[in-house]
Amino acid sequence: xxxxxxxxxxxxxxxxxxxxxxxxxxxxxxxxxxxxxxxxxxxxxxxxxxxxxxxxxxxxxxxxxxxxxxxxxxxxxxxxxxxxxxxxxxxxxxxxxxxxxxxxxxxxxxxxxxxxxxxxxxxxxxxxxxxxxxxxxxxxxxxxxxxxxxxxxxxxxxxxxxxxxxxxxxxxxxxxxxxxxxxxxxxxxxxxxxxxxxxxxxxxxxxxxxxxxxxxxxxxxxxxxxxxxxxxxxxxxxxxxxxxxxxxxxxxxxxxxxxxxxxxxxxxxxxxxxxxxxxxxxxxxxxxxxxxxxxxxxxxxxxxxxxxxxxxxxxxxxxxxxxxxxxxxxxxxxxxxxxxxxxxxxxxxxxxxxxxxxxxxxxxxxxxxxxxxxxxxxxxxxxxxxxxxxxxxxxxxxxxxxxxxxxxxxxxxxxxxxxxxxxxxxxxxxxxxxxxxxxxxxxxxxxxxxxxxxxxxxxxxxxxxxxxxxxxxxxxxxxxxxxxxxxxxxxxxxxxxxxxxxxxxxxxxxxxxxxxxxxxxxxxxxxxxxxxxxxxxxxxxxxxxxxxxxxxxxxxxxxxxxxxxxxxxxxxxxx
Numbered sequence: 001x002x003x004x005x006x007x008x009x010x011x012x013x014x015x016x017x018x019x020x021x022x023x024x025x026x027x028x029x030x031x032x033x034x035x036x037x038x039x040x041x042x043x044x045x046x047x048x049x050x051x052x053x054x055x056x057x058x059x060x061x062x063x064x065x066x067x068x069x070x071x072x073x074x075x076x077x078x079x080x081x082x083x084x085x086x087x088x089x090x091x092x093x094x095x096x097x098x099x100x101x102x103x104x105x106x107x108x109x110x111x112x113x114x115x116x117x118x119x120x121x122x123x124x125x126x127x128x129x130x131x132x133x134x135x136x137x138x139x140x141x142x143x144x145x146x147x148x149x150x151x152x153x154x155x156x157x158x159x160x161x162x163x164x165x166x167x168x169x170x171x172x173x174x175x176x177x178x179x180x181x182x183x184x185x186x187x188x189x190x191x192x193x194x195x196x197x198x199x200x201x202x203x204x205x206x207x208x209x210x211x212x213x214x215x216x217x218x219x220x221x222x223x224x225x226x227x228x229x230x231x232x233x234x235x236x237x238x239x240x241x242x243x244x245x246x247x248x249x250x251x252x253x254x255x256x257x258x259x260x261x262x263x264x265x266x267x268x269x270x271x272x273x274x275x276x277x278x279x280x281x282x283x284x285x286x287x288x289x290x291x292x293x294x295x296x297x298x299x300x301x302x303x304x305x306x307x308x309x310x311x312x313x314x315x316x317x318x319x320x321x322x323x324x325x326x327x328x329x330x331x332x333x334x335x336x337x338x339x340x341x342x343x344x345x346x347x348x349x350x351x352x353x354x355x356x357x358x359x360x361x362x363x364x365x366x367x368x369x370x371x372x373x374x375x376x377x378x379x380x381x382x383x384x385x386x387x388x389x390x391x392x393x394x395x396x397x398x399x400x401x402x403x404x405x406x407x408x409x410x411x412x413x414x415x416x417x418x419x420x421x422x423x424x425x426x427x428x429x430x431x432x433x434x435x436x437x438x439x440x441x442x443x444x445x446x447x448x449x450x451x452x453x454x455x456x457x458x459x460x461x462x463x464x465x466x467x468x469x470x471x472x473x474x475x476x477x478x479x480x481x482x483x484x485x486x487x488x489x490x491x492x493x494x495x496x497x498x499x500x501x502x503x504x505x506x507x508x509x510x511x512x513x514x515x516x517x518x519x520x521x522x523x524x525x526x527x528x529x530x531x532x533x534x535x536x537x538x539x540x541x542x543x544x545x546x547x548x549x550x551x552x553x554x555x556x557x558x559x560x561x562x563x564x565x566x567x568x569x570x571x572x573x574x575x
Contacts, residue, residue: 002045005041005045005411006045006047009041009042009045009047009378010253010375010378010379010382010383011383012038013034013378013380014375014380015037016038016373017031017034017421018035018050020033020445021412021413022145022329022412024217025096027364027367027413027417027421028363028364028366028367029320029367030348030362030367031368031370031371031421032366032367032370032371033421034371034372034374035367035370035371035372035375035478036370036374037048038374038375039052039053039370039373039374039377040376040379042374042435043343045284045361047377047378048377051375052373052377054368055373056369057345059257059369059373060366060369063362063365063369065364066174067320067322067390068173068174068180068321068412069168069170069174069321069361069362069365069468070164070322070325071180071321071322071324071325072167072170072171072357072358072361073159073330073354073355073358074322074325074326074328075165075167075170075328075329075414076353076354076357076358077116077329077332077350077351077354078120078192078310078325078328078329078331078332079120079126079160079332079336080126080349080350080353080354081124081129081329081332081333081336081350081561082120082303082306082332082335082336083117083129083130083343083545084336084341084346084349085127085336085339085341085342085346086339086341087120087135087302087303087335087339088113088127088130088131088134088274090298090299091113091116091117091303092109092110092113092131092134092135093134093301094295094299094300095108095112095113096135096138096216096225097221097222097295097486097508098235098292099225100215100216100220100221100297100419101216102204102206102213103206103210103213103214104203104205104213105215105216105217106135106138106139106142106144106200106213106216106301107108107144107148107149107152107202107205108199108214108469109135109141110131110135110152110153110156110203110367111152111155111156111195111198111199111202112132112137112199114127114131114153114157114159114160115134115154115156115159115163115191115195115196115298116190116303116304116307117130117131117157117159117160117173118159118160118161118163118191119163119164119165119303119307119311120303120306120307120310120328120332120474121226122159124157124160124161124452124459124460124463125459126160127156127157127159127160127435128154128157128158128460128463128464128512129463129464129466129467130151131153131156131157132153132464132467132468133461133467134151134280135149136149136464136467136468136485137152137469138272140174140469140482140485141480142213142214142216142217142220143211143214144213144214145209145211146485146489146491146492146493146501147489147490147492148202148205148213149493150468150485150490150493150494151462151492151494151495151496152493152497153464154452154453154461154463154464154490154493154494154497155453155460155494155497155500155501156198156304156460157189157409157411157463157464158449158453158460158517159195160454161193161448161449161452162187162190162191162194162445162449163187163188163191163195163308163399163447164184164187164188164311164314164323165184165311165314165324165325165328166184166445167296168189168416168445169183169184169187169236169441169442169445170321171361171415171416171419171420172202172441172444172445173418173441175419175424175427176421176423176437177335177421177427177437178429178438178441178442180314180321181314181315181320181321181322181436181474182438183441183442183445184217184311184314184321185258185315185364186438186439186441186442186515186516187442187445187515188263188311188513189259189514190317190442190446190504190507190508190514190515193504193507193514194446194455194500194501194504197430197500197503197504198497198500201496201497201500202295209300215399222291223291223295224291224541225290225291226294226449230290230292231290231291231292232290232292232322233290234288234289234292234293235289235290235292237275237497238289238293238297238342239274239280241273241274241277242270242271242273242274242320245269246267246269246270246273246274246292247266249265249269249270249378250263250266250368250489253265253266260313261315261316264308264311264312264315264316265301265312265316267304267308268308268312271300271301271305271308272322272527273306274297275298275301276300277289278294278297278298281294281480282294284321287531289507300418302335302338303335306328306332306335307333309324309327309329309331310324310327311324311549313327319541324356328329338421350404360416361412361416364416364417364420365420365530368421368422368424371421372424372518380425381425381428384425384426384429385428385429385432388401388402388426388429389429389432389433394433395419395433395434395435395570396429396494396509398429398433398435398507399431399435399443401507402424402426402430403443403444403447403505405422406422406446406447406448407420407450407502408443409422410447410450410451410454411451413451413454414451414459415448415449415452415566417449418448418451419448423444427440428463430503436512436516437491439508439512439515439516442508443505443509443523445506446501446505446508447501447505449499449501450498451480452495453497453498453501454494455491455494455495455500459495460494461491461494464490465487465490465544468484468485469482469484470483471484472484485523513533550555
């Protein structure tokens with residue numbers, strides 16, 4: 001029995017952890033309990049030195065000194081302040097009015113606002129609950145199918161998982177040992193591709209089942225001109241001018257600038273042009289812009305400005321993610337103050353929620369640290385590496401198995417638990433197989449997004465269930481009797497979006513450029529050019545000093561230029 005335990009300690013330890021969690025014990029305490037128990041058992045069996053457990057205090061202090069994790073409370077606080085200050089309500093109302101005349105307009109509005117909230121808050125709960133409270137009653141009032149409405153709201157809220165500043169990307173960067181900024185840059189394009197897929201799904205539904213996503217009736221479109229027109233012509237002109245300014249600025253950027261930087265800075269220029277024109281029009285009272293154009297401009301610009309304040313400074317290298325989170329939190333407070341919605345009650349609620357989430361993350365991280373220390377001591381990483389590297393198919397086989405594993409574990413674990421339990425095990429294996437860890441992190445983030453949408457344990461579905469009508473009710477505006485939203489309708493509405501997220505995982509694997517195109521391309525060194533440049537420099541120095549008899553810096557030979565360059569550098573270092 002002792003020989004069996006000694007030979008199979010790693011798989012037994014991992015299986016015991018799964019049993020603990022299936023029994024319903026807290027994840028953080030299950031991790032810590034398994035780590036301590038098997039650590040003590042390993043010491044008694046002679047598998048671990050007793051001094052290994054003395055490293056635990058140092059690991060705890062290392063967690064507390066991790067500056068990267070400070071970004072989590074900053075971004076959480078920013079998201080909660082924005083959600084409670086009414087920004088989501090204004091965005092949904094304005095964009096809903098803008099897209100209302102077309103079929104599926106409210107659904108488009110929800111997806112776009114979900115993407116914007118994701119880029120400003122990074123908190124799934126805040127996005128789903130705020131959009132569920134505001135848009136779900138309106139969608140039901142005007143005849144939207146309950147499954148479509150529920151699925152769109154839940155899926156749009158989960159965009160906060162992949163669009164920066166995402167909390168899961170911060171945790172993944174910490175666990176993979178990569179820069180948070182790199183993961184933000186890598187996730188930038190996939191996040192908006194996923195948003196486009198959601199919009200494409202709504203578009204297909206509007207053609208196949210037009211009654212499921214009707215347009216807003218005329219009496220519900222309140223933003224109009226005096227003559228009854230929606231005023232879209234001046235908005236179109238303003239958009240064209242803004243896009244033209246952004247395009248011209250993007251074309252003026254050097255080719256070496258990363259794609260994400262070009263997108264963010266160009267977007268900032270276009271938005272700035274639109275805001276300046278709207279301000280001039282209002283101050284001078286020229287009347288060139290319609291009510292719709294002014295409303296859209298003044299409602300959209302503040303959150304877009306906040307996006308640039310946070311992501312723009314990170315992508316441009318001006319601020320670290322932690323500093324960007326601090327600036328975002330300050331910007332959210334300023335926006336709430338400008339809306340006159342900042343008070344002591346709001347601050348207290350936001351700080352309480354931020355403290356709870358931060359403590360939740362910290363305790364799971366401490367538990368996973370205890371578990372990983374004992375797991376490494378019993379050669380657990382070698383067992384996992386042997387298990388995964390022996391899979392057929394090489395890199396592709398590894399990616400398929402890992403993504404299937406993450407997909408099914410997401411039925412029972414949320415993204416924090418997956419990040420702290422699974423990623424430390426599979427990250428080193430991916431690195432040994434030659435997989436870029438930044439790309440791998442973004443791929444896993446897209447996959448983990450499904451953990452919020454899985455029936456029956458998806459947290460986004462629970463959030464929506466908490467704010468959806470639990471019983472039949474009478475609409476206050478129209479006086480019509482409306483049926484409740486059932487749990488089954490919410491689950492069935494989520495299924496198509498889970499499929500879309502799985503398709504997005506396949507797209508990231510098939511087209512890795514979706515991630516890598518957002519990263520700064522490393523410049524390659526041409527050894528021949530460096531060798532020739534050094535030789536020219538030496539010749540010019542000799543000619544100027546008249547020291548033709550002095551030994552040259554680089555002696556021209558038939559030797560390979562790279563080897564000659566290395567030999568010359570070694571000689572310089574010895575001197």
